Amino acid sequence: MRTIEVGLPTKQPSTLKSSQFHLAKKSVKRHWQLYLLIFLPVLYFIVFKYIPISNAVIAFKEYNVVQGIWGSQWVGFANFQAFFSNPVFWTLLQNTFFLSLYSIVVGFPIPIILALCLNEIRQGFFKRTVQMVTYAPYFISTVVMVSMIILLLSPRLGIINQAIGVFGISSVDFLGNPDMFRHIYVWSDIWQTAGYAAVIYLAALAGIDPTLYEAAKVDGASRFQKIIHVDLPGIMPTAAIILVLGVGNIMAVGFEKAYLLQNPLNLSNSEIISTYVYKTGLLNADYSLATAVGLFNSVINLTLLLMVNSFIKRISGNGLW
Amino acid sequence: MLGIQARKSNQVKSNRVKESIxxxxxxxxxxxxxxxxxxxxxxxxxxxxxxxxxxxxxxxxxxxxxxxxxxxxxxxEVALSNPQIVTGYANSLFYTFFGTIISVTLTIAIAYPLSRRTFYGRNILMAFLVFTMLFNGGLIPTYLVVKTLGMLDTRWALLIPAAMGVWQIIIARTFFQSSIPDELAEAAELDGCGDLRFLWSVVLPLSKPIIAVLILMYAIFQWNSYFDALIYLKSTELYPLQLVLRGILILNTTASGSMDAQTMLERQQMADLLKYSLIVVSSLPVLIIYPFVQRYFTKGILIGAVKG
Known part of the structure; x- marks a missing residue:
């Protein structure tokens, strides 16, 4: 493949086409078994990923079950207009954005700090234990995670309320308070994923050239200076990519946890785009509106990701692709 | 990686002698x-x-x-004598077992061809896959596909629509690419060994670590997920454990009827205790395999990170 790409500019377009065709024919003949092998997976992606994209036209239609996706009447941007003029629009946008921003601002540095700390201490029982324990919560399911939050924060017998009760503070209904929602969401997420996220930084730290440490030692650098001048630059490329992904997905807050943490009392802060799509689409069966909202969100996301990626590319020379 | 860590710990040790206050x-x-x-x-x-x-x-x-x-x-005792929970547990085992087999098979079936340099069209195919990571039709359009296929409220709805992850494909492809030399495949080809036979009797036995990574990733995903079940299933007898748990732990659906205050109180206390036991019971399978998970998941992340 590579040699062909290099040879591209010098060849005439027509011979290029025929040589490409020739190559394809040769490859199919040689690897026909592999082409057979990819049939089912490709079919899977067409059916479950690409057909849904074409189904998304119902965002521009007034979908009804009888006429189906393609038979339903076109309505242009009516569904989008209905969503934009709905007072819930700005609330959703803000809730989604702030929840995500908060997650990044806190969730980005903490795994780095954890990895840097773990990297400082000697290999041994304590280090292994810390790694094992911090990594474990990642594998707790969302349902169980949210149940734990509810149990621990319960105003009736949650341990947190009992603990603050000792200091004479009356029990607080954390989950019933809209202002607490973001804190609960973000910090429980950190509790659950910091150890997992640190693994990638630990790998990056292990890949740092040992001679740099030697040099730092010769220069009489303290541990802290070594972290600042050797460790941090060493993990910078990894951190940049993770930050790009985070910022690029800022509007794509997952449905699962937010939905389970919701209750009628905290809805003013906990209703985000994905939970709204679920409710309008599947609970109220307004397929077209829900698809429009989802599509709007996907487009914003894609735009953001492309923008952030090209920005990073311009300053550092390599982005995600 | 271990070697590097060992080297580093030596370094730290030698540092310790003259460490400042x-x-x-x-x-x-x-x-x-x-x-x-x-x-x-x-x-x-x-x-x-x-x-x-x-x-x-x-x-x-x-x-x-x-x-x-x-x-x-x-x-x-109460948790394990609750028929809802037992059914949910059995269902989850079913979904996890068959779902993982389907997922791993399909993932390898596309990841291996993608790893072969002489496989024409691999770049286009890769772009075809990666695009679905960046953009998707959304909840309702996907739901409509599942509905059209007649999968709603059947076990298939949990086994097929979320069967493959692009990330897993990338990890597997990267592994094949870096551990199966092209020369090996070419030598086999010269000896008249077909691609499928080569995959089956040479590549797979050499790829046990990546198969373990894929199995663990898909199995844990399947065991822990509730969202697909929530949107695609109506019949409670098909519910996976996570959805049953959601009912009991989060929505607090406990069977109530007319009863005196004493039984009411006992029932409330039991319901509280049940929640804790359920959390433990439901996390048990993951806990049992955690040592493997810790080893192989890390490996998986690192292989994926090479690409990223």
């Missing part, structure tokens, strides 16, 4: 910080497990702190 205080601070972190993460876990082994009364009067109070297995 500032450095020692700094290191002490780090130990303290990590210890605090350990406590913050461990405490809720220990609290939940201890509560699950306590008596209903001790739990609902808030007497459990670190160790089980009035040790009892009552919570587990």
């Amino acid at each position: 500032g450095d020692r205080i700094f290191l002490g601070g780090i130990y303290l910080f990590l210890l605090l972190l350990l406590v913050i993460i461990l405490f809720p876990l220990i609290y939940i497990v201890s509560s699950s082994f306590s008596s209903a009364l001790a739990v609902s009067s808030g007497r459990v702190f670190l160790f089980p109070v009035e040790f009892s297995l009552r919570g587990y």
Whole structure:
């Protein structure tokens, strides 16, 4: 493949086409078994990923079950207009954005700090234990995670309320308070994923050239200076990519946890785009509106990701692709 | 990686001899910080497990702190005698077992061809896959596909629509690319060994680590997910454990009827205890395989990171 790409500019377009065709024919003949092998997976992606994209036209239609996706009447941007003029629009946008921003601002540095700390201490029982324990919560399911939050924060017998009760503070209904929602969401997420996220930084730290440490030692650098001048630059490329992904997905807050943490009392802060799509689409069966909202969100996301990626590319020379 | 870590720990050791006071205080601070972190993460876990082994009364009067109070297995007895939970457990085992087989098979079936340099069209195919990571039709359009296929409210809805992850394909492809040399495939080809036979009798036996990574990733995903079940399933007898748990733990659906205050209170206490036991029971399978998970998941992340 590579040699062909290099040879591209010098060849005439027509011979290029025929040589490409020739190559394809040769490859199919040689690897026909592999082409057979990819049939089912490709079919899977067409059916479950690409057909849904074409189904998304119902965002521009007034979908009804009888006429189906393609038979339903076109309505242009009516569904989008209905969503934009709905007072819930700005609330959703803000809730989604702030929840995500908060997650990044806190969730980005903490795994780095954890990895840097773990990297400082000697290999041994304590280090292994810390790694094992911090990594474990990642594998707790969302349902169980949210149940734990509810149990621990319960105003009736949650341990947190009992603990603050000792200091004479009356029990607080954390989950019933809209202002607490973001804190609960973000910090429980950190509790659950910091150890997992640190693994990638630990790998990056292990890949740092040992001679740099030697040099730092010769220069009489303290541990802290070594972290600042050797460790941090060493993990910078990894951190940049993770930050790009985070910022690029800022509007794509997952449905699962937010939905389970919701209750009628905290809805003013906990209703985000994905939970709204679920409710309008599947609970109220307004397929077209829900698809429009989802599509709007996907487009914003894609735009953001492309923008952030090209920005990073311009300053550092390599982005995600 | 291990080699590097070992080298690093040697380095630290040789450093320690002439470590300054500032450095020692700094290191002490780090130990303290990590210890605090350990406590913050461990405490809720220990609290939940201890509560699950306590008596209903001790739990609902808030007497459990670190160790089980009035040790009892009552919570587990109630959990395991609840038909809903038992069905959910069996369903989840079913979904996890068959879902993982389907997922791993399909993933390898596309990842291996993608790893072959002489496979024409691999770049286009890769772009075709990666695009679905960046853009998707959304919840309702996907739901409509599942509906059209007649999968709604059948077991298929949990096995097929979320069968493959692009990320897993990339990890597997990267592994094949870096561990199966092209020369090996070419040599086999010269000897008249077809691609499928080569995959089956050479590539797969050499790829046990990546197969383990894929199995664990898909199995844990399948065991822990509830969203697809929530949107695609109506019949409670098909519910996976996570959805049953959601009903009991989060929506608090406990069978109620006319009963006197005493039974009511006991029932409430039992319901509280049941939650703790359920959390433990449902996490048990993942806990059992955790040692493997820790080893292989890390490996998976690192292979994926090479690409990223």
